[in-house]
Amino acid sequence: MACDSWRNKIEAFADGELSAEEMRAVGDHLRGCVSCNADLLSRVQLKRAIKTAGKRFSPSLELRQRIQRGLPAENKRGWLGNWVPKLAGAAAFVFIVVLLFRGWSSNQQAQTFAELADLHVATLASAAPVDVISTDRHTVKPWFQGKLPFTFNLPELANTPFTLEGGRMSYLGQAPGAQLIFKIGNHRISVFIFQNRLDRRLTSSDTRSRRVTFNMETWAEEDLRYFVIGDADANDIRRLSELLKMAARS
Amino acid sequence: MPLFDSLYNFARWLTHDREEAEDLVQETYSKALKGFPSFQQGTNFRAWIYRILRNTFLTSRTGLKSGMTVSLDSEQGESLEPSTTETPESLLIDRSNQQMVQEAIEELPINFREIILLCDVEEMSYREIAETISIPIGTVMSRLARARNALRLGLVKRLQGV
Numbered sequence: 001m002a003c004d005s006w007r008n009k010i011e012a013f014a015d016g017e018l019s020a021e022e023m024r025a026v027g028d029h030l031r032g033c034v035s036c037n038a039d040l041l042s043r044v045q046l047k048r049a050i051k052t053a054g055k056r057f058s059p060s061l062e063l064r065q066r067i068q069r070g071l072p073a074e075n076k077r078g079w080l081g082n083w084v085p086k087l088a089g090a091a092a093f094v095f096i097v098v099l100l101f102r103g104w105s106s107n108q109q110a111q112t113f114a115e116l117a118d119l120h121v122a123t124l125a126s127a128a129p130v131d132v133i134s135t136d137r138h139t140v141k142p143w144f145q146g147k148l149p150f151t152f153n154l155p156e157l158a159n160t161p162f163t164l165e166g167g168r169m170s171y172l173g174q175a176p177g178a179q180l181i182f183k184i185g186n187h188r189i190s191v192f193i194f195q196n197r198l199d200r201r202l203t204s205s206d207t208r209s210r211r212v213t214f215n216m217e218t219w220a221e222e223d224l225r226y227f228v229i230g231d232a233d234a235n236d237i238r239r240l241s242e243l244l245k246m247a248a249r250s
Numbered sequence: 251m252p253l254f255d256s257l258y259n260f261a262r263w264l265t266h267d268r269e270e271a272e273d274l275v276q277e278t279y280s281k282a283l284k285g286f287p288s289f290q291q292g293t294n295f296r297a298w299i300y301r302i303l304r305n306t307f308l309t310s311r312t313g314l315k316s317g318m319t320v321s322l323d324s325e326q327g328e329s330l331e332p333s334t335t336e337t338p339e340s341l342l343i344d345r346s347n348q349q350m351v352q353e354a355i356e357e358l359p360i361n362f363r364e365i366i367l368l369c370d371v372e373e374m375s376y377r378e379i380a381e382t383i384s385i386p387i388g389t390v391m392s393r394l395a396r397a398r399n400a401l402r403l404g405l406v407k408r409l410q411g412v
Binding site: 008011012015017043046047049050051052053054055056057058059060063064066067070114115118119121122125147169170171173174176 | 255275279285347348349381385394398
């Protein structure tokens, strides 16, 4: 159909997501096209219906007051207790990290690490944890081309106990980055790589934590910031970190 | 409390359970308060707090059970699919059909449900949605298109069944 090329634009037009120039172009087309006009009308009606139907639930006054008081309050359903056993340790880590980092000089560090822990747990919870599935670094690395404003090197893992499982896009502080999943034994380790501007959220450049269920290591390498996190042994986390550092310097 | 009503509404749609939604919202504010010093002024607060809520949900029992994944085949291509071939006239929806729309939204897979709610109920921009659910903008567009098609099909089935 002649109008097929306009369909996608009409969706973005209805969402108000086109540039001024594109809006004009679509507007010009709509003035002369009954079919696309009907399509736009249908989309706008659907959006309105969703908006009306979607505003369905209102919070109770009691909930508002409970949160406003800032009380820990009883966790009626045992939010933590409801987590599946498989991820119980991982879930507890999020809270343990927050507690451990309470004494740290910067609350920002704790937040950054807690966010990374959330990302790691959420990834492992997914049935499809990676978007590019390959053990070959020469397949995984190129997958990020055009998706990230930077590039990075991956280590050769032959003769090491580590296996690369793949990678996916990740976001931290509204910045895109790479998340790579490595495996050692039955443990999965996430490696996050972001541009180093995240350093504003980290007061120390290199950090290691060994006292928690999850081990984490972070460092800056030129313009990139690396985070290695997982429930593997701290020595394994360190070994993988060293491999990544060597690859970055090669 | 900023965005309290909206966050609760979104939490209810995600969890389908009042108590779980309340716990989720409370947990979200707790995490947000702890992490607020790290929030960068000038960046998008709404996307930030929705992201906290969503990540918290993902690691909950209900979130894990929901299997919040999208098949690779359908996500990799970023081209948008054309809308369903149903004629627009068949999709005329008025306020009297609000319950029908709610039921159709409820039946959507959770990854479709959330993106439709963020776009059309919370009126987030594609960029905000991308930040909230940590996917590229191109994927937001393609997933949104598929989610709306799925919703349309659900509505068509209901309208034809009436």
